[in-house]
Amino acid sequence: MAGKAGKTLPTAAKAGAEVRPRRRRKDARPQELTAAALALFVEKGFAATRLDEIAARAGVSKGTLYLYFDSKEALFKAAIEEGVLPAIEAGEALLDEYGDDPVGLVRGFLRAWWEQIGSTAYGGIPKLMFAEAANFPEVARYYNEAVIQRGVALLRTAVARGIASGVFRPVELSVISPLLISPLIHLATWRNSIAPLCGAGVDPDCYLETHIDLVLHGLCAGKKPDGEPR
Amino acid sequence: MAGKAGKTLPTAAKAGAEVRPRRRRKDARPQELTAAALALFVEKGFAATRLDEIAARAGVSKGTLYLYFDSKEALFKAAIEEGVLPAIEAGEALLDEYGDDPVGLVRGFLRAWWEQIGSTAYGGIPKLMFAEAANFPEVARYYNEAVIQRGVALLRTAVARGIASGVFRPVELSVISPLLISPLIHLATWRNSIAPLCGAGVDPDCYLETHIDLVLHGLCAGKKPDGEPR
DNA sequence: TTTTAATTACTGACTGGTTAGTAATTAAAT
């Protein structure tokens, strides 16, 4: 299919003929391997991704992979976990910043998610988790509890406070978080699936700001949703 | 798995006990096979689904599969196409019904999508298409043009009319359709991935109605979004 | 109707290509 491939990226040897460098970088390898693995798992799925391919993208041979990971499955788990910590940390940081400003917290959460997760390489993880949930139920459960449910709780708290303080009108709290975040997940998924096949999709910033504007208008009912419009 | 097998040649059939019917149903087979295939592709992905598994779920042997489909890929395409026609037809029908009632059309579209697509077996197709887009770019392009872009255009037209008639406030039309539909796609994807792993998720009806309520409040700005609240 | 022939739907053991994982080997670093 893909086809051009060529060599395996000889890391730009100085000049002479094709001498492969064969560098040794024990400490940097795991990161490089999980990054390559994540990109390919997101693009093609777990089963359709060949270990040779992952190794080639990371600039090593397949055997090297097994110096750092016990199995393909272990590599998958490591690649996912790589994206879990940043997501959690980013979420926690927000509570400190917008602790008692519901409108700012909702806006900040959505913008921060897109900036730090959705628009980065981690933006492919939701698509990957949804696709592989049945094949890796434990990983999916872990991801759900460690990342999704935490984010959901954070958003729900923000909205609950907004309702309590009269800024937001009453809405069903049990469904509000997925309603707020799903357009962003959808955009991230889109960019990691269909978008590469057709030229020029929607503008992410416009999409994001329109979403924020729409839901804040919806939440605030009659009153205007105060705060800087970016 | 099955494993009774026994010897190599099952010529001895008279035993009387466990001989399966081996019914002949030439006309019903393709449907049964695509339905089984779709369910398994949605659950595990294309590459991770074994043809033996699909055949077993449809109650036939793997050889039979090849009487009706040329290859695993052909079966995949057939399974997707199976879900394309209903989606298109459902969309077209709506324009006739709510041709000049923007609020009703938006509400009707979202409810109809969930009822006729999202909550059915076809509800797994978006997840499947996103996951396999890079592996089957032609199928993904076809699905995008035949289904997604049509639905997007339909929704955009509805909102544009609403703005023109003063019912909706002005919003960015280029992003409004995915913003309206993505929470539903997300719910359908959720139910076909993580939900089966954890007991009791959100209530689909509550989720759907809250979404409709929220976006219509957002679109209508100050004024109330008239119409029956279900 | 009963028997026999022809056809059709289906089966499951087999094969050949593919690939995750391993063992033997080489090269760099200390």
Added chain:
DNA sequence: ATTTAATTACTAACCAGTCAGTAATTAAAA
């Protein structure tokens, strides 16, 4: 010289796709 990072060559298992053969059904002959 010894240790360790990395490569290469290999193996065992798996699975899409095939095909020789079997059971069910239909048609024709007796």
